[in-house]
Amino acid sequence: MIKEVIVVEGRDDTVAIKRAVDADTIETGGSAINKSILKRIALAQERRGVIILTDPDHAGERIRKIVDQRVPGCKHAFIPEADATRKGDIGVENASPEAIRRALERVHTSFEGRESLISLDDLLEAGLSAHPDAAARRMTMGNILGIGYCNSKQFHKRLAMFQISREEFLAALTQLEEGGTGQ
Numbered sequence: 001m002i003k004e005v006i007v008v009e010g011r012d013d014t015v016a017i018k019r020a021v022d023a024d025t026i027e028t029g030g031s032a033i034n035k036s037i038l039k040r041i042a043l044a045q046e047r048r049g050v051i052i053l054t055d056p057d058h059a060g061e062r063i064r065k066i067v068d069q070r071v072p073g074c075k076h077a078f079i080p081e082a083d084a085t086r087k088g089d090i091g092v093e094n095a096s097p098e099a100i101r102r103a104l105e106r107v108h109t110s111f112e113g114r115e116s117l118i119s120l121d122d123l124l125e126a127g128l129s130a131h132p133d134a135a136a137r138r139m140t141m142g143n144i145l146g147i148g149y150c151n152s153k154q155f156h157k158r159l160a161m162f163q164i165s166r167e168e169f170l171a172a173l174t175q176l177e178e179g180g181t182g183q
Contacts, residue, residue: 056148
């Protein structure tokens with residue numbers, strides 16, 4: 001049984017979570033998340049803690065940001081897009097139980113406003129920004145680090161928000177260079 005309540009987008013996501021682990025969920029009902037749902041999430045955070053596990057797409061990221069801004073201290077789990085895609089459809093409901101368990105094993109807590117331990121120059125040097133393959137490299141690094149995919153500015157922000165250490169960053173970069181995918 002997972003202690004925290006897992007925030008997902010819909011009923012099909014809840015079904016997928018319950019196939020993978022014994023956990024309670026709160027469904028946002030999609031990106032039109034209302035005050036009532038946010039109050040339930042805040043109460044869950046206060047009593048048990050919350051893990052946000054939304055789809056690895058634009059709508060999922062939007063929901064993640066809304067919940068994270070309104071309910072501080074949430075934990076975050078990310079499923080790589082490749083593990084959440086079936087027949088062109090992206091969503092938690094498409095992930096295997098193993099992919100869901102992997103994501104939940106690599107939960108990160110948000111530390112908003114923290115200074116990054118990794119500089120923008122480090123991102124440039126690692127080919128994660130202003131490089132022909134930067135987007136693909138960020139996707140792989142995001143999978144390895146368990147922080148999801150995003151543009152270079154957001155990637156830098158997530159490194160700070162989740163307090164990814166220089167050692168973790170360099171180990172992930174080594175894995176990337178050796179052809180690892182993090183999946």
